[in-house]
Each structure stands twice: as C-alpha cells, then as structure tokens.
Amino acid sequence: MSDDEIREFIIQSLSAMNYDVTDVGADTLLGPAGADLESLALAELSVRVEDQYGVRFDDDEAEKLVAMTIGEFARAVAERLESASAAGR
Template sequence: MQQRIQEFVIAALAEMNYDTDEVTGDTDLGPAGLDLESLALAELSVQVEDEYGIKFEVEEMESTALMTLDQFTADVARRVAANSAAATAGTAA
C-alpha cells in the first residue's frame, strides 16, 4: 500500500511541475529536499485526501513539511488503514 501511495505522490508532484527524477523515500518534502511551499503542501494534501478518503488538519502542514517522502507515505498508509478499520467496525456494529 505504501508503495502505491508513494507512486501517487510522486506523480502528483510531477504534475505540479516539481522535478521528481531524483526523489527517493529519503527526500525531504520541505526546504532540505523538494522545498514544497505551504501552498504546494496544501495542494498535495488535497490530492491525497481525494484519492484515499482521508483528512489532514491545517495544523499538520508544518509537521508535514519536515517529513521525508517515506514518512509522509507511511502516515498516509496508517490513516487509510485506520479509516478502513473504522469503516469495518462501523458496519459490524
């Protein structure tokens, strides 16, 4: 799942005109790596939310900028799994 999310994120970044040729899981999303500005982080977050049915809070954007691609995609995968578990628990009740 995390690999698919990573591929989606890299494709989204490429569509946003970021150079993704040398992006790896260790690449920082913020100033030390891709240097995503807050608007770009917000746009990326919205695309991920729409694709995977999860939600980020505005307050999380600052911490997201400090993550590597692997950390971000792991966080997304964790949220997707939590949503799935909650949905399953909701239908079982």
C-alpha cells in the first residue's frame, strides 16, 4: 500500500466527514493550522483509518495527530503496514 493511496483515503474520509477538502493535500496539517480537526474529528479519522487498514494508534499517538500533516499521517500508516507485513513473513 503506497503513501499516495493512504493519503487519498484520508482525504476521502475527511470529505465524508463533511470537511472541505478543496485545498487539502499532503502538506496540510490535521490540526487547527490546517484541516482544523478537533479531537473528536481526529478520533473519528483515526478509527476510519484503523478500520480500513487494520492498524492501531494508542491514545498517546492519537494526541500527536494534531501536529501531523496528512502526508505524515499517511506515512505513519504505511510504516505500520510494512512492519506488520514484515512480521508476518
């Protein structure tokens, strides 16, 4: 799974959550300075990503999402998928 595919899923999820994604891209922050997601919306986005890709973020990590860009979040998901795949070999 590529970062691009994951990033596209994240943006589609934001759209489904009724966020305007017109100017949203890899460099857009998830928090107030970018997509302006509040904690409840970040939690919902995390759950959508977890359900889609079978990865988990603990509470401490979820709090750090506010400072991440969409691209960084996509990369974090991709890294977890790669680790899980390597562990399963």
